[in-house]
Amino acid sequence: MDKAPKLPIDRLIEVVQKGGTVRTGVDVFNKQGILLLDKEVPITDPQVLVRAKEQGAGMVPINAAGGGGIWDSQGNRLDLPSEAPVQKPVAGGGRGGEIERRINEIIETKRIAAEKYQQAKACLRQIMDSIRRTGGEFDLEPVNETVKGLANFVTSHDNSFAYLTREIFSCDDYLYNHSVNVCTIGTVVLKKFNSNFSNAVNSLLNNVPTGGLGEEKRDPSAFSYFLPAELQDISLGFFLHDLGKVLIDPEVLNKTGRLKESEFAEVRKHVTEKARLILDKNRLNNPYIANICYYHHAKLYSAEERCYPAQSPHLIPAYVKVCKLADVYDAMTSKRCYREALNPVGAVTDIFNRYARKEPLLQYVLHSFVKSVGIYPPGSVVHLTNGQLCYVLESDGPVLLPLTDSEGESLRDKPELLDLSQGQAPKEIKVDRRRPSLNPIEAYEILPDYLRRVVTSQPS
Template sequence: MLKRIPVTELLQGMFIHELCGSWMEHPFWKTRFLLNSGKDLQRILDSGIREVWIDTGRGLDLPSGKTLEQDQDETEAVLLAAAPTPEAAPPAGKRALEEEIQRAAKLCDSSKAAVMAMFGDARMGRAVEVDQVGELVDEISASILRQPSALISLARLKHADEYTYMHSVAVCALMIALARELKLAEEQVREAGMAGLLHDIGKMRLPPEVLNKPGKLSDSEFATVRAHPEAGARILQDSQQVGSLVLDVCLHHHEKVDGSGYPHRLEGEQISLLARMGAVCDVYDAITSDRPYKAGWEPAESIRKMAGWKGHFDERVFQAFVRTVGIYPTGSLVRLQSGRLGVVLEQHEHSLLTPMVKVFFSAKSKQPIPQEVIDLSKLAGRERIIGRESAAEWGFRNLDELWTGLPGR
């Protein structure tokens, strides 16, 4: 049986089934192993992980802890609490996804080139050109206004070797969309976008062999990477061209509301709103992106996992983020009540549970079926999503082509 327990209750002899947090936050190659050394126990306690799943059938048990069923009920309640209100609906006239995809794909390519050049300047000790940053943020902001799902979802499909640059583009787009969902003034929306684009610039001060390592980091390398927020803040401070809000996000996007983050272990309201937003956007893009040593998690599964990480995110900000990307984000593989499998295309304005879905496969017959786009909001009582699925487990290799219409992205 699986149980979720605080790391403070861990004992040697327990079998770790999963560490509850981003796999970017701990130095373990594996997340499933028998805990048989005091050193590994201390590594977990010293990491940003606060809870773990243990498998009581493969190791020691505890009388306390949450069962899988209890955890799923709590997590679903957190997600449903994010249900949008009519006031939170996207502006009228939003473009359809397919109308914006081609334009967003070109913007992804040009944005990557711009960020590579900008980060290259930072690596060489040259000042950040804020005018160029602002122009890029404005282009990304315009795309998000036309259709938020296009650029946000395309930026997630980055190759492992371009992660550092496209991650900055993705977080910029997510920050802009989230800022608008939170009804921030347009000036703050622009600041949020600039903060997203520059939040990881400190990684340019990391040794290339650490930044580009094709495997999991050692403990010492992990500690080196954790210094990037302060390095980035120094770069931006030296440039004297960005505002205090942008600098603050760079410095504090790894803080957590329970005080277990870094570098300053801030908690709750000590963390600025934009930094709390940056924490959510940074983690979501990180865990849904492929890395050389680990495939990214499915977007819908990532949202579900994040909802269960107690003390990690600001509750109001996270609920707004769920309204921004959906419980089942664009590109998610889902199973319908009818037994059909489909990929999510677009979110419904007023319901997180009834997105547009392109069905293409029968889970019952295990055969492809004619592709069809269905609007679940018009099929209430007849069809609904009953679960998240893994494209890797089904062996689907062209899932992204189904919703982007772009080959081999």
């Protein structure tokens, strides 16, 4: 049993998401001794693995001698050793092992992200071709499957949307990228909003302190703002939110300068006229999808400018507010052929300043947005106030991998991970917000080899 190979749980989730089966052949417990995965039970529902991951499962042993294995959707047994990530020592000892584990996780997440993106792109291309050919009709079934896969992926892989692509060169490219990004960012924000808001209401109803109930410990009969089937419809709406643009003149959509009033009126039609036409033609009368398509550019507070169509902000549902924040954030942080992307720190700050201290429900949405997107995106390089440069591993904390000393010299020794939320650094050492974060390509020269491996695995 000691020699049973271990596989990253994300890899197992991916196998099951594709219709495969996993059986561990050995009971898997977390550090608290709770049984997460039963050795006998074949796993065909990815949520079983997602829950195990949330409760601490990272690398999962698969014991073939105990009947364990992984099988694809056709029932073919997959070869275990070749499934495991390449274990190259990057640095000896526990510290290096921890860094290597994180690096392998990032590479694996990027690999799946690139795969999911390609699937979603192919699906969008089909929809767009069909809409152009037929004047509005498309097949919803494959879209449903694609969105389910995307939503499962981003909710089961931490920070995964940070690794989605943001380089956009053409109008169609823009729609592919933007649809995937809004769907993934929106889904993660919505999940956080749903659990925060539901917990807050439960706390009020049951008179217990807010935050006293973890998501996984909630009573299933407790209040839930959105139910699972609604969450699926909303993710689908995020994916389809800009579909009306397929029927707008690409020259206007791609125009680099300021739009004339007549051109802006043409763009506005993507939510008014064109979205309605496409939803009607396909007899798509789901209210979540319709509200997202019609109102994702509406006002979130009374004085907000250049919003359309006219609608009271109080009538805009929470999930449409989520879509609008994801839409604005993605537009700001995507690189277009005519302008550079805005730094994520600048984009989050701008959105926060724009929408903070407005109506109460918007504050819940905004809080979930900032907590989900994070100010320091994983994969970026930030400056500390003591002059060090660090690679961001997790935006929550943030958890950092130091690259240089305070003089800017590359570190010779293996660094210790720095979790700024855990008080590991002196209080005066923080991320220097006055200096923009860098793309790792810009800092390539000072990256150690094991991080260059991550950067070059970036999907293009």
